[in-house]
Amino acid sequence: MKRIQFIKSSLFAVGASLLTSLACAQNFPDRPITLVVPNPPGGLVDTSARLLSEPLARVIGQPVVVDNKPGASGNTAYQYVAKAKPDGYTLLISYSGYHVANPALMDKLQWDPIKDFSPIGLLTVSTNVIAVHPSVPVNNLKELIAYAKANPGKLNYASQGNGSVSHIGTEIFKQSTGVDMVHVPYKGSGPAILDVLAGQVQVFITTPPSVMQHVQSGKLKGLAVTGKSRHPGMPNVPTTTEAGLASFQLEAWVALYAPAGTPGPIITKLTDSVKTSLALPEVKERGDSAGIELRYLNPQAMDALLKKELPYWNKAIKSANITLD
Structure with a gap:
């Protein structure tokens, strides 16, 4: 009898949790959303966040605030979001240099690149x-x-x-x-x-x-x-291949992540809103003028990209003997 009561109680708790998540998702968002940037103003990461914030606010119907939290090679921002409440209101603007490199550079990282974050989507990429x-x-x-x-x-x-x-x-x-x-x-x-x-x-x-x-x-x-083709904003600058160094290519990306445990319906709402925002013609124009390529990937594709790049950058860092000293 006690076992049956325990099972009933457990099922009730799971059902209540699901109903709460659905209710939160239906009302989401009902207050401002914060994009936490691991860099100071200026450059690819901050520019990508500001490219997204204004159109996303229009699409999702709430203010979207950019909060720059630089420091500790990006770890200040990553730890902050990893520990944030997983309700969709605190999101990470993730930079590939931190997300895929820090795990290889630091022995005692306070966040896990996969377990602590849920991907919402790739936002931008850039040659160097x-x-x-x-x-x-x-x-x-x-x-x-x-x-x-x-x-x-x-x-x-x-x-x-x-x-x-x-x-x-x-x-x-x-x-x-x-x-x-x-x-x-x-x-x-x-x-x-x-x-x-x-x-x-x-x-x-x-x-x-x-x-x-x-x-x-x-x-x-x-x-x-350092890309495969010349940059439209600098048409007279050759690629590394054209300049005689075909072996050297380098691309950075910026993606949007939520804390792990964020309810699926909220992730879906954010993903759909981000995709719509990046597809707006004026956003592409702003990206082109800033020298940034908009390149949306859904959460599954972003997860696959991250899992592919983590071992690649780990090998590159170790073979080049790169340290943080």
């Missing part, structure tokens, strides 16, 4: 640009490699922080070309680009939003883009 200050006496990628080899340790390179795509990518670039450059990490693209423009740091491999306008104006030299 190899840019240098005009004071560097080179005009193409081959000349940069030759100059760096002839002057080991003379050039400094900027990154958005330890473990970022710009950090890992530049270290892979160093390994593949045999050059020696000194790493200067920053807390995001915004602070980094200021020192690059001032010539205090000479090299920056980063996404187009950080450097495109400066390459266009001549304040920086764009030597190559």
Whole structure:
């Protein structure tokens, strides 16, 4: 009898939980949604969040607030969202450099890249640009490699922080070309680009939003883009393949995640709303002008991408002996 009562109680509890989740999903959202960004303002990640926030607010019917929480190589934001209430109101704007690299870079990570987050969808992707200050006496990628080899340790390179795509990518670039450059990490693209423009740091491999306008104006030299095709905002900048370094390609992505345990109906509502928002013509225009490619993937496809990239970046980081020191 007690066992039957226990089973009935358990079934009742499960049913009540499901009804509560459905009720929450039906009313969702009834207050502002926060997009937590692991970087300071400026650059690919923050720009992607702001590309999404305004149209998503219109589509979903509630304000969407961008909350920049930089620090600890992205871990401040990731830990914050991982521990947030899984109700759909606190979401993570995830950067590939943190999501797939930090697990390989840190032994005691306070969040799990798969278990602690539920994917909502891929938002944007971006190639990278190899840019240098005009004071560097080179005009193409081959000349940069030759100059760096002839002057080991003379050039400094900027990154958005330890473990970022710009950090890992530049270290892979160093390994593949045999050059020696000194790493200067920053807390995001915004602070980094200021020192690059001032010539205090000479090299920056980063996404187009950080450097495109400066390459266009001549304040920086764009030597190559690290994708398979030229960037429409910088049509005169060759690809690494065209510049003679076909082995080096680098792409970053930004995706939207909720805390693990967020009810399925809420994930579906967010996913559908994000897909609709990214499909708006004005959002594509804004993305093009910022040098960012909108590329939506649903939660299942995003999950598959993450699980594919985690071992790839782990191997790249270990083989290049990249550390956070």
